[in-house]
Amino acid sequence: MTNHAEIIATEKQDAKGANPPIIWPQKANLLPKEIFVRPDVFEEELARIFYGKEWLMIAHEAEIPNIGDFKTTQVGRVPLLITRDNDGEINVYYNACSHRGVQLETATSGNKLRFRCPYHSWLFNAKGDLIGCPNKPGDFPSDFDKSNYPLDRPRMAIVHGLILVTFNPETPPIEEYLEGYIDKIAQVFGGDGNLRLLGAQKVVFHANWKTFHDNDTYHAGLLHTAFQMLNWSGGSGHQTANARGHRSYVGEVTLPEEVNRLKDPSLIEFKGEASECSSASVRLFPISGMTRHLNTIGIRFANPISVDETEVHYTYFGRAEDDEEMIRHRVRQASNLLGPCGMVSMEDAAVFHRLHTAGTTPGNAVFLKGVTDDHGIPEEFQQSDEAANLPGWEHYRQTMGYPKEQS
Ligand code: FES
Ligand SMILES: [Fe+2]
Incomplete structure (x- = not known):
């Protein structure tokens, strides 16, 4: 059966069956949609990114x-x-x-x-x-x-206990590759890598791997009903992003004074000092990342299966020093909040699929929130700025060797 990615690829081929080059828009806040659905792009990404100079x-x-x-x-x-x-x-x-x-x-x-x-x-x-x-x-x-x-x-x-590999002898040493992000990883894990595995789930999203990785902070309070119900939208947090495409997020989480929408509010209870109640995440280029939210500590190991399939292993952790009560609490909270069917992430799969389905339409995707000059990439990012994804896209463009359109 021919899928929509193959249809668009065939339509774009010239008379000899060759694929047209990708020409990147000149403005820094635009992405050509065809990169999400072309099988030839996917093959090139395996070679240049996943088997390239990345950990x-x-x-x-x-x-x-x-x-x-x-x-x-x-x-x-x-x-x-x-x-x-x-x-x-x-x-x-x-x-x-x-x-x-x-x-x-x-x-x-x-x-x-x-x-x-x-x-x-x-x-x-x-x-x-x-x-x-x-x-x-x-x-x-x-x-x-x-x-x-x-x-x-x-x-x-x-x-910090995170195991990384690279297939390329020219990939920089890990300390250089993760410069500025090693401490942020520890912060997500709750201080260091001394963790205990609590469980795991495996999901295949019917979407291109970049759709999964590009998931922004702008959407959280808008797409996810539970974020709105629990009034977690906040706004005082911030993001960082660097030229290697890594990015981080730290935000306060204000616990609602009264929870009348949940039969069992203990699900969103925070056990610990109120001052430590926060949300933090690190996403490493090209695809995987880790998140701490309330008492959940999760790592999402993702892998591209094909141009329109992405497998994600949601793994849930506690701290090694946790007592039995804390472990029970973390187990309940982990997948129920930030798992693939969790209260504050379940809508993602549907949106990834719809983004992918419409990736065959012409034109560019546009980033606006946090963009001050559409020809430049900002260096500072607020909590909900989608602009924090742009340094990663520039790293992607350069790694893939796509030239920018001439004016
Ligand atoms: S023993 Fe022969 S292939 Fe493994
Ligand atoms: Fe989401």
Whole structure:
């Protein structure tokens, strides 16, 4: 079946079937809509962004707290295996046997210290060493040595427990890549990376990955009914955004004096010092991010599946020092507020889909809130400015090599 993305791609091809170049509008607050629906753009994004000079968030070490715990995931189409070995160290491997390249592990998560490839029974430990491979003397070349066949690894970094990888040797070191944002990540996590996994949900949005990542702060009080009901719109917060496309948000959350719209107001209770009641988030280019709101701590690990599918793992955390009561509270609050069906985020999926469906229409998307000069990108951003997304779009344009339209 032909989907709408393929239709528009075909319509735009010239007589030889070549795709026309993307020409970016001159004004800094405009985006060409076709980048959201063209399959050729998606393929180029995998190469230039997801396999390019970016660090990609793939897990938090609190997801695999015990020796032998593992998780599998993907960056673009590349499958990865994350293990905690018998020394307690975290390892990230390409999830592919070093013999003929079969995907080694298919479970999403589990606990084991040995991984057996089903094809020819090669056996690896959680450190990625090949520890067994059936063969008789004379079967293999005489210089065969198991130590030459470990699992292959991408570059890896850990920041406040957040595990990131890059496939490109030229990606800057993580400290440089996250300059200015390492402390902000700690702030979202409640001080440091000492977290405890409480649960996870997986969702596939029928929308392009950029639609998910571009979700702005302008919409929160307008789209989400619960934000209005609870009067959380506020306005005193602020955002930051840098030239690598990372952005952050910090805002106060004023608890309503009287909650008469919820049968059980404890759902939106804040446990802790009132002065600590706030909302904070960090979104790292290109796609993933983390949020703290009231007592919820969530990380959204996202991955582009195709031009019109985006998979998001919503993971929910508490602090390692939480008592049982606090854990119960966080579990109830987490997915019920900021999960894919949560009170203050459930409308997002519908809007992502509608944005994507109409991405086939001609013209540009426009950003206005917080824009003071439509040819320039502001440096200061208020709580609800959609302009905070513009530095990321300029980073995207440059990474993709799209020229600006000449006047
Ligand atoms: S491909 Fe894994 S053992 Fe042969
Ligand atoms: Fe939203």
